[in-house]
Amino acid sequence: MIRFEGVRKSFGDARALDGLDLVVPEGAFAVLLGGSGAGKSTALRMVNRLVEPDAGRVLLRGQDVAGQDAPALRRRIGYVIQGIGLFPHWSVARNIAAVPRLLGWDERRIAARVDELLALLQLDPARYRGRMPAELSGGQAQRVGVARALAADPEILLMDEPFGALDALTRGALQAEMARLHAATGKTILLVTHDVEEALALATRLAVMADGRLLQEGAPRDLLDTPADPRVRGLLDGGAIGLRRLGLMPAAALAVPGGAAPAGLPVLPATATCRVALEAMLAARAEAVLLHDAAGAPAGVLALRDLLRA
Numbered sequence: 001m002i003r004f005e006g007v008r009k010s011f012g013d014a015r016a017l018d019g020l021d022l023v024v025p026e027g028a029f030a031v032l033l034g035g036s037g038a039g040k041s042t043a044l045r046m047v048n049r050l051v052e053p054d055a056g057r058v059l060l061r062g063q064d065v066a067g068q069d070a071p072a073l074r075r076r077i078g079y080v081i082q083g084i085g086l087f088p089h090w091s092v093a094r095n096i097a098a099v100p101r102l103l104g105w106d107e108r109r110i111a112a113r114v115d116e117l118l119a120l121l122q123l124d125p126a127r128y129r130g131r132m133p134a135e136l137s138g139g140q141a142q143r144v145g146v147a148r149a150l151a152a153d154p155e156i157l158l159m160d161e162p163f164g165a166l167d168a169l170t171r172g173a174l175q176a177e178m179a180r181l182h183a184a185t186g187k188t189i190l191l192v193t194h195d196v197e198e199a200l201a202l203a204t205r206l207a208v209m210a211d212g213r214l215l216q217e218g219a220p221r222d223l224l225d226t227p228a229d230p231r232v233r234g235l236l237d238g239g240a241i242g243l244r245r246l247g248l249m250p251a252a253a254l255a256v257p258g259g260a261a262p263a264g265l266p267v268l269p270a271t272a273t274c275r276v277a278l279e280a281m282l283a284a285r286a287e288a289v290l291l292h293d294a295a296g297a298p299a300g301v302l303a304l305r306d307l308l309r310a
């Protein structure tokens with residue numbers, strides 16, 4: 001758990017944080033969302049003591065980080081930033097191994113961990129462990145950055161606009177990867193972004209910030225359903241709020257199970273979201289979609305009229 005208590009920070013005249021109170025529960029994928037200058041990065045960088053508060057406290061698992069040795073603290077915290085900062089003259093394996101080596105792991109354990117992480121991030125260890133950063137695409141370098149942050153099995157992972165520099169396709173793939181990784185490891189993740197789609201794709205808890213303060217925190221669906229502040233609604237984009245809500249709803253939840261389906265309906269996996277179902281209906285000019293389960297058996301029909309009532 002990470003807890004911000006009345007945290008304030010100014011840089012000269014610029015007030016970056018103006019009394020931030022926020023709790024990130026253990027195991028959450030928490031996303032700090034807000035416009036430029038909202039104070040998101042400043043808040044994130046306080047957790048690993050890259051920035052110190054002027055007032056207030058930041059607690060990690062109940063312990064004020066201010067009282068902890070900064071290098072030791074940082075070894076317990078994975079940190080991923082945009083553009084990543086891999087050491088350019090070190091191979092992929094050596095980059096990933098940086099913290100385990102500092103911690104004095106033996107070489108065999110390090111090599112096994114490097115390969116395990118490359119495989120976890122969908123990079124073939126045999127092909128990639130010996131490469132230099134300049135020989136990687138942006139998306140691959142970002143994957144290596146995530147692997148490096150996870151190398152010593154940190155308690156939490158901090159991510160500051162980690163996918164901001166990537167093209168939309170690569171960004172989508174890495175977001176899916178992070179969601180899978182979070183589900184697989186159960187790690188507490190705190191990610192900063194100004195991209196609403198990214199926030200909604202990843203967050204189990206969404207915290208919206210403006211002017212150095214928290215405007216609202218909660219399950220993404222609750223923020224979309226009942227924004228507590230016009231700025232939250234504005235940020236989540238009034239016009240697209242309905243579509244964004246559909247993006248968080250599983251199509252299977254609204255589908256009518258069984259029953260005879262008219263022929264020729266678009267077919268989607270039962271795990272699809274309502275938004276994907278709507279897009280499929282619009283593309284096929286159909287008034288319903290047929291859902292199939294993982295075995296390919298019919299799992300229900302979702303009709304446009306039910307979608308519109310959601």
Ligand SMILES: Nc1ncnc2c1ncn2[C@@H]1O[C@H](COP(=O)(O)OP(=O)(O)OP(=O)(O)O)[C@@H](O)[C@H]1O
Nearest residue numbers: 011014015016035036037038039040041042043194
């Ligand atoms: N090291 C610094 N020196 C001076 N001012 C700073 C520093 N770091 C942040 N600020 C200022 O503090 C305010 C909050 O910055 P911060 O980077 O936390 O915002 P942000 O929400 O992460 O924005 P962005 O999405 O643009 O990165 C801004 O006005 C910024 O200019």
